[in-house]
Amino acid sequence: MARFRNDDTPMIDRYRWWEVIAIYAGIFVFLFFLLSPFIEGFLVSLKPLSQLFSTPYSFWPENGSFAAYFTMWESVPGFARYIFNSFLISSLATIIVLLLVVPAAYAFARFSFRGMGLVLGAFLAVSMFSGAVLLIPLFRLMRVLGLLNTYWAMIVPGAAFLIPAAIWLLRTYMMRIPRELNEAAYMDGASQFYTFRRVILPIARPGIIVVAIMTFIGAYSQQFIFALTFNSKTEYMPLPIGLYAYFGKQEVIWNELMAASFVGIAPALILIFFLQRYLVGGLTAGAVKQ
């Protein structure tokens, strides 16, 4: 009994009622693991501090209110600046990465001269050295270049570590553009540069957008170690470091910290909601080679 879907569903995709229950139960447990910090964080942002620091623990807020979402701006006046900084740093890093990666990915996708395989391998190897390992010379490099305690101290090293994934993704995308286009352009007497600019770039636009989104998200979510080490100026701090401002001398203002976290991640969440089709597409394009 109890075929779950209507008759259009292929037989192979039909489940018995207990299979459906098992699948939903499994998905529930899986998503609960992934989302519980956000649920808890949201509830914390609604609770007054007195309830937070009281025992026994109560999951649900009593007299919950959005008060923390208003007081957070007064406790840490620079908070809007931190969000702005995060966006600025991620945007500039994304622009640098795109300027470097778009030509490089095209070269890797279209030409195969001796030595290029090695260079591609070297680029991929870059992604395995995290910034943490190279921190000491990077610190000195930033000091020599006079970039310490500026936005660039967080942008320049951050961008370098976003390049490998971006190259890989865009190269895969560009390899799908038919070679005949290049040949046709060549026959018409177009120069290499003209072909790249006027033929390839417009066609590769969707792929470039995916790479831009992925790079921006990577840059936005990984601002920590360089900001922690290379910048000590409050006015340049990105969101993750700025949140430490809610750690008072005596105690952490947890409800405001959580409220601020949600305000800080809202842009990212809105972005995923609208771009999730690109995201899944982008991930799979780079991931699964056929």
Add this chain to the structure above:
Amino acid sequence: MTSSRSAWIFAWALLAPAILYVLIIVAWPLIETFRLSFTDASLRKVVNYVGWRNYEKIFNETFLTVITRTFIWTFFSVLLKMVIGMCGAVLLNAAVPGRNLFRILTMPPWIVPMAIGIFMWGWMYNGQFGMISGLLQRFGLVDGPVAFLAYGRSAFWATIVTDVWIGVPMVTIYFLAAMQAIPKDLYEAAWTDGASRWTRFRRITLPLMSPAIITMSMLSLIATFNSFDIIWILTQGGPSGQTTTMIIDTYQVAIGSKKYGEGAARAVVICIFLSLFCLAYFRVTRRLQGVDKA
């Protein structure tokens, strides 16, 4: 395409900016790390070459414990990411209503700034007021508050769980993509022959996904080995060094104590391990490609 001289120049001109950038920001610091590891560089102006002294100094019992701990931490984190990611991919691949929504809902831990997710876990692990301890007490599973980050062993596992939490979405989506690339007619043929769901998973899904599983475990291994933010925000390597991995240890010595030379020596040891992983990765992917072609 005609591979003329101008095409050669054009190709390398396209590559040059990216190569130059990575040379300055990654390759040069890498070489500089090796050089510094043979010096006594610190905040002082004078820098002397000290030969192998930094290496002699760091290879003691404490450092070997840190190495072992790093490997155990990494091993369990990667293992859990793979297992949970695979379960997630199987569940999200099931043809049930709502699966598109469920797929979106897996992404937040990966997409949200890492530090924010980690702050939230920090609160969850809080002994007196956090959710985990609170719910465990409510259900009578523990007697008093459990401060997960205050004890070595629980802090060790707590940091692993948070690392897994951040890594799972990426693994799940990657596995899901690999799963969907498996030709449908294989399943239909097996289904016609009366193979059960489990048999189809064991005999078709798992074998055909093994390249994806191997690739992802290697990438995950490298990323996890480099994990810094999670431990730094949750415990800073404590309590009493029980969550100090090699990265945290290097950071403490190099940036915390400003012993650049000694810190560089520790970083070099990390680089050696990473190079071995990377070598293994290239070798494995090459072999997998060979299998594909055959």
